[in-house]
């Protein structure tokens with residue numbers, strides 16, 4: 001995609017963001033209707049980070065993610081049907097129904113996987129990128145994580161080694177202002193603090209407004225080009241958490257009841273893009289329609305898939321060398 005082709009970029013970025021938004025809203029409805037079980041951390045409102053970054057990646061680049069990772073998976077190439085089937089726990093899910101909402105992975109899409117341990121995906125991406133470089137491959141790693149990751153030792157350990165060993169990895173901090181109930185502002189300071197913190201370690205670092213996907217795309221384009229030359233870089237994307245931490249989180253106990261909703265109304269990356277490209281409104285409407293049809297079609301298609309059978313439980317758990325057989 002050409003950097004100068006704003007209309008073309010706008011339509012692609014819009015489509016990817018709408019897919020993520022509509023899939024997340026759909027999952028929310030499925031949970032409320034009792035059709036889906038398990039945990040769910042919504043990425044509504046944070047779409048521009050996943051899309052703006054993944055849009056500049058190659059299919060073989062490797063991405064690691066978090067507990068709030070459906071958007072990263074979809075942006076990196078996991079299909080809507082594959083993701084929904086995974087969340088239904090079905091054998092036709094991208095991870096055979098074994099990963100679910102917080103641990104899905106898909107090597108064929110270059111999606112190393114989600115990781116529910118805060119900061120846990122950072123060494124995956126940095127190590128995989130470094131390993132690939134040792135083998136003479138020019139792929140890069142990208143690690144998405146939240147602002148809360150900077151409270152973990154793993155955050156600093158990974159950045160140190162990535163810098164020391166020149167791991168070609170882009171670290172993407174989605175600063176949504178909260179680590180569950182802890183305000184990032186109280187712990188770290190204003191948005192942009194994570195970026196300054198990392199820059200002090202001698203790593204190239206930028207901060208960008210996550211309500212403006214074209215800006216995220218532009219900064220990511222430049223940083224990914226730099227990372228491909230063999231260095232780590234860091235991108236802080238300022239976003240907001242539009243929903244509760246997870247489905248049953250009583251967020252009204254630690255923030256105003258409507259603060260997520262209000263944030264989204266003022267900072268929605270999808271409506272901002274529409275407003276910025278008014279000439280494309282017909283095309284945007286068409287995309288909305290296509291995405292909605294795609295999601296209902298894929299839900300019907302995958303929901304009738306097979307559930308995992310008990311006698312299949314040990315598949316992929318042990319290697320054949322361990323002596324355990326599946327039959």
Ligand SMILES: Cc1ncc(C[n+]2csc(CCOP(=O)(O)OP(=O)(O)O)c2C)c(N)n1
Nearest residue numbers: 068116117118146147148149176178179180
């Ligand atoms: C090492 C570790 N400590 C605590 C938790 C519990 N926990 C799950 S999500 C979360 C908040 C993470 O905040 P952030 O990294 O900002 O991501 P966000 O949820 O805002 O996307 C916490 C503390 C965990 N999963 N792993």
Ligand SMILES: [Mg+2]
Nearest residue numbers: 146147178179
């Ligand atoms: Mg956060």
